[in-house]
Amino acid sequence: MQNNRRQINHFIKECHAIAKEKGWWDNERNDAEIIALMHSELSEALEVMRNHANKDGIAEELADCCIRIFDYCGAREIDLEKALLKKIEFNKSRPYRHGKKF
DSSP states (O other): OHHHHHHHHHHHHHHHHHHHHTTTTSSOOOHHHHHHHHHHHHHHHHHHHHTTOOHHHHHHHHHHHHHHHHHHHHHHTOOHHHHHHHHHHHHHTSOGGGGOOO
């Protein structure tokens, strides 16, 4: 798991550095707008699926969402790595489908 942890931190640092370099953080950004942009990338992935595109197209839109998430975590100093590892461990302890239909 240690290599994966370094990889997540690397992605966060790199995505945020690129966004800063490209001017996306020249001014303070609204958190709600950033979250909406993450959501828009997921909506784009859904549209690719609806249009029966190949997995590469879906993967590209999902990657865009991850990039936005990593950039945001870098900007706000959110420890996504720690949260992911904690949530993965918690999910291991949950019952089958933990009472949900979907």
